[in-house]
Amino acid sequence: MRTWRVGTFSMGASLVFLGLFLFFSKFLGLDLVQVMTAWWPLLLVVLGIEILLYLFLSRQQEKPVLKYDFLSIFFVGLIGTAGIAFAVLSTTGIMGKVEEVMAREERSFELPAFSYQMDDSIKRVVVRTVGHQMTVESTEEKEVSLFGTYRVQTAKKEKLLESADDMISANQKGDTLYLNMKSLPNEMSPFNASGEVAATLLVPNHVKLEVIGSDNALTLKPRSLANDWSIESVASVVVDVAAASNLKVAAVGAQEVRGKDDDWKVSTEKDLNGIDNGRKNAVFQSGEGKYHINIANAFDVSLTTNE
Numbered sequence: 001m002r003t004w005r006v007g008t009f010s011m012g013a014s015l016v017f018l019g020l021f022l023f024f025s026k027f028l029g030l031d032l033v034q035v036m037t038a039w040w041p042l043l044l045v046v047l048g049i050e051i052l053l054y055l056f057l058s059r060q061q062e063k064p065v066l067k068y069d070f071l072s073i074f075f076v077g078l079i080g081t082a083g084i085a086f087a088v089l090s091t092t093g094i095m096g097k098v099e100e101v102m103a104r105e106e107r108s109f110e111l112p113a114f115s116y117q118m119d120d121s122i123k124r125v126v127v128r129t130v131g132h133q134m135t136v137e138s139t140e141e142k143e144v145s146l147f148g149t150y151r152v153q154t155a156k157k158e159k160l161l162e163s164a165d166d167m168i169s170a171n172q173k174g175d176t177l178y179l180n181m182k183s184l185p186n187e188m189s190p191f192n193a194s195g196e197v198a199a200t201l202l203v204p205n206h207v208k209l210e211v212i213g214s215d216n217a218l219t220l221k222p223r224s225l226a227n228d229w230s231i232e233s234v235a236s237v238v239v240d241v242a243a244a245s246n247l248k249v250a251a252v253g254a255q256e257v258r259g260k261d262d263d264w265k266v267s268t269e270k271d272l273n274g275i276d277n278g279r280k281n282a283v284f285q286s287g288e289g290k291y292h293i294n295i296a297n298a299f300d301v302s303l304t305t306n307e
Contacts, residue, residue, distance in 0.1 A: 013046040114146040114164035123175040124208040130181045132197035137221040138205035145202045152195030229293045236300040243305045248289030251301040257282040259303035
């Protein structure tokens with residue numbers, strides 16, 4: 001009496017097919033996810049062929065005995081389950097996200113150039129930032145412009161920002177130009193990480209400027225400033241001024257004030273009970289101090305002077 005152990009042939013054939021798939025994937029440019037997603041249905045075909053083959057070979061026997069090789073069937077089922085899991089994850093898009101994360105690398109791109117032509121009706125510029133590192137510099141040109149770079153982790157070589165509208169919006173209301181910075185595009189996913197932006201904003205020196213931060217780092221280069229600047233709610237501010245400038249810098253409520261000992265005139269704030277609350281007020285003046293830079297609610301304020 002012949003005994004057939006269903007599962008033994010299936011396990012051997014499965015290993016052969018899986019080995020061939022992995023071998024030829026090297027030449028076809030397939031990855032492991034594609035292989036595991038595509039090949040697992042062959043397990044059902046192999047198992048079905050084995051049963052049909054048993055029925056064909058045993059048709060001459062009066063009492064064919066069919067037994068199962070449970071260890072082999074368990075192994076085949078384990079491989080098949082893994083293949084099904086890969087297919088389900090691929091269908092839901094999770095596997096695509098995992099592949100994208102594994103293929104990511106840090107890349108740097110240039111910000112799309114932005115410019116806004118100014119006219120005499122604009123007396124004030126208000127800038128609202130969103131956490132980007134930024135340098136603000138005065139210019140004698142009659143336009144506001146923005147340029148710089150951004151660095152992100154991506155699996156694609158295409159730029160994340162196609163135009164300046166993806167980075168900044170400009171709206172003129174009366175005599176004020178409002179500039180709102182935008183965050184880098186980022187899908188709502190645990191696999192995504194935010195990028196870094198290093199931007200330079202050029203502002204005409206004859207208009208008032210207000211910068212509303214969001215706990216970001218800011219560098220100010222007033223150069224030939226001919227109006228007042230107001231800065232608030234930034235984490236750190238570096239003010240780079242010329243020694244011969246006609247400028248007054250006032251920091252209110254700062255935690256740290258840095259610079260040469262004779263640059264700042266520093267006083268400490270006290271609460272209603274006369275106790276030092278840890279915040280400092282500092283003033284720097286160059287020349288007559290005609291034009292003012294007022295800094296409020298910054299954690300760290302640094303001053304550098306150059307000839």
